[in-house]
Amino acid sequence: MSRPLSEELALQHKVLHICLSRGWGGLEMYPARIIPELARQGWRAYVLTLEGTRLAKTLAGCDATEMRSVRSPLRAFWQLPVLVRWLRRRGIGVVHCHKSSDLRLGALLKCLCPELRLVFTDHMGVTRPKHDPYHRWVYRHVDRVLSISEVTLTRNRQAFPLPASRITLLYLGIDTADFVPQLDTDARCALRDTLGIPREAVAMALPGRLTPGKGQQLLLDAFIRLRDAGDTQSHLVLIGGLEADEGGNPTFIASLQQQVREQGLEERVTFTGFRRDLPRLFEVMDIVCVPSRNEAFGLTVIEAMAAGKAVVGADSGAIPELIGCEGGRLADPQDPAAWAATLGELRDAPALRERLGANACRFVNARFTLARHVSGLCEIYADAA
Incomplete structure (x- = not known):
């Protein structure tokens, strides 16, 4: 006998993707591309994005995810208590950021929910060191940085204030x-x-x-x-x-x-x-x-x-x-x-x-x-x- 849908969702691993970007390039397309495959591999994906963006429109009505939109990145900070309650009600354990500026929100969420694990994919390729006090604070909360090529892996290990073991190579893929x-x-x-x-x-x-x-x-x-x-x-x-x-x-x-x-x-x-x-x-x-x-x-x-x-x-x-x-x-x-x-x-x-x-x-x-x-x-x- 099959389980009710609510019970099935409760048993799944869950991840929140944060992408507060108005653009439409590889970075913004990434969550939409991987979410169906994540579902096939047993992960339930949630997405926090900006209202009216191409990503929001692309994900609208997608059965494999639940989307939450905000009007601006600043509005997301104002809604931190609401976001924390939302994360906890759904049992989300991993937050995955795709834009470096979104890591501020990810780090604050982890401060309020220490049980969260924070992952960041460097889609763009870092161009300068991140060892100033602000970036040291942000990356102190990042559990894993994903580099999408050997070239960016080398740069990231030099630029980010993290031990090399927390910066991992993971090539992108396509269907x-x-x-x-x-x-x-x-x-x-x-x-x-x-x-x-x-x-x-x-x-x-x-x-x-x-x-x-x-x-x-x-x-x-x-x-x-x-x-x-x-x-x-x-x-x-x-x-x-x-x-x-x-x-x-x-x-x-x-x-x-x-x-x-x-x-x-x-x-x-x-x-x-x-x-x-x-x-x-x-x-x-x-x-x-x-x-x-x-x-x-x-x-x-x-x-x-x-x-x-x-x-x-x-x-x-x-x-x-x-x-x-x-x-x-x-x-x-x-x-x-x-x-x-x-x-x-x-x-x-x-x-x-x-x-x-x-x-x-x-x-x-x-x-x-x-x-x-x-x-x-x-x-x-x-x-x-």
Whole structure:
């Protein structure tokens, strides 16, 4: 005989994710991505977020979680007594923060509920030491810092006022099944037509927020070099929102679009705008480019690899850890000529692109699955608790 739902919930491990951010990038998407898998692995997730944000809208109606929203981060501090009662009524034992500024709230919650265990994932990559009195107070309450790459692990152990044993490497993961090709030939041709990509063209794509740090300017400069060297078959696709509330930088985007017009490349460069069908877009791309100079991880890299695409990534940050042996190519993120040369090599070698993509897909399925990530996360939650 099955137990009533209330009894089942009482038996589950429980974690509160705090994400008081109005943005919509990898950090904010993370709770929404992992919550269904957490439920499958026996953890009930609760989320504290801001009203009206993309995260709040995404989680609305999600059966796998209970969400609580506040109007502003300051309002969350005013509601501390209410939050403490809420945590205790639900028997939540772990609090997981995803933004460094949210750790203030996490530390105060732990001061009021010493039985809580506080976990922090450094999604962004720390850039300066945290040894001043304020940060020493905050991190004194943190039981575990999770680093999402070897690069950030090294930085974190130098920057945070914690013993190395409390700073752990845990790579991110994705549901690789989402990136298994689904479109038939006719559907792929139709999608390319919609995007303005000639059917015979070699499509080179950069998915990500259109902001200076993601490398669109460098890639456009490299593409112009290819054109100037006689390339007539390549097509550049910039995937990402064109508005500020979609993560884009409107001033930067306008500058890119003006350069495209001045170079006479309107027919060879596509700005897709915000898309929800990235796995399907990958199916019609030939090369995926990730020239970000300082990625703490590089989720787009493993998504493209899971789709079986040849990837060219920046030879900096965490990207070299992800591409692995024979899974893609690396190039200097400050050298358009190097990118043009690498893209030219792959443009002219379809068999090489196919081999790199197959190697990349196997590598991701072995090391960067969502189930593997959440399994490691659950072990950390249980150990912290």
